[in-house]
Amino acid sequence: MEFFEVLRKRRSVRRFQDRPVPRELVEKLLEAAFLSPSSFNKRPWHFIVVDDGEKLKALSxxxxxxSGLATAPLAIVVTADEGRSDVWVEDASIAAEHIQLAAFDLGLSSFWVQIRNRMHGEGKTAEDYVRELLGIPENYRVLCIVGVGYPAEKKPLRGDEIFEWEKVSLNRFGEPWKRS
Ligand SMILES: Cc1cc2nc3c(=O)[nH]c(=O)nc-3n(C[C@H](O)[C@H](O)[C@H](O)COP(=O)(O)O)c2cc1C
Structure with missing residues (x-):
């Protein structure tokens, strides 16, 4: 697919067909993640591929x-070693977005589940819940989970209202960008 078509047509999908993602596509998604830029090229990430139905239900x-993870055949848990990079959040976020864009290009759909700074419930962070479930070492932080699969819902294409030109300034904050 043409790159701008991917950008324009990708939507978050949270209901998936009961159909596995072929292993070669899983590896393409991981290749996309590995192609991410990272600060000082430190590449602090570690990705956990989850295709076990019980684990996906627990992650949901x-x-x-x-909850959309309960129907997803695949999740990629995006973690990073916070001791390796002080900007691991940014590095891991870019990798997660690469996975989402690659998924759409490959005919798959995806959605981002925020884990960092979110609570599982009273007194327990979502991060600790995922850490315990998947045996993630203490120095690795859990940014998010990308749920992936073949879509079971159709999302409308975004209209031109997505282009918020009023949120662009030229040379000084508040000086409007004038569209050509
Ligand atoms: C940092 C971040 C956190 C998000 N967290 C969640 C989440 O926890 N659960 C969820 O269903 N979607 C989550 N999303 C997806 C957004 O809701 C979605 O991208 C947004 O509504 C725009 O819709 P679109 O992706 O279809 O363009 C998150 C997206 C981002 C970038």
Whole structure:
């Protein structure tokens, strides 16, 4: 698909067909993640591929807004070694977005489940819940989970209202950008 078509047509999908993602496509998604830029090229990430149905169901209970993972055949948990990079959040975020864009290009759909700074419930962070479930070492932080699969819902294409030109300034904040 043409790059701008991917950008324009990608939507978050939270309901998936009962159909596995072929292993070669999983590896393409990981290649996309590995192609991410990172600060000082430190590449602090570690990705956990989850295709076990029981684990996916458990992940869908990590927090509110994760339930779509229960129908996903695949999740990629995006973690990073915070001791390796002080900007691991940015590095891991770019990798997660690469996965989402690559997924759409490959005919798949995806959605981002925020884990960092979210609660599982009273007294337990979503991060600790995922850490315990998947045996993630202490020095690795859990940014998000990208749920991936073949879509079972159709999302409308975004209209031109997505282009918020009023949120662009020229040379000084508040000086409007004038569209050509
Ligand atoms: C940092 C971040 C956190 C998000 N967290 C969640 C989440 O926890 N659960 C969820 O269903 N979607 C989550 N999303 C997806 C957004 O809701 C979605 O991208 C947004 O509504 C725009 O819709 P679109 O992706 O279809 O363009 C998150 C997206 C980002 C970038």
């Amino acid at each position: 209970k990590a927090k509110l807004g994760a």
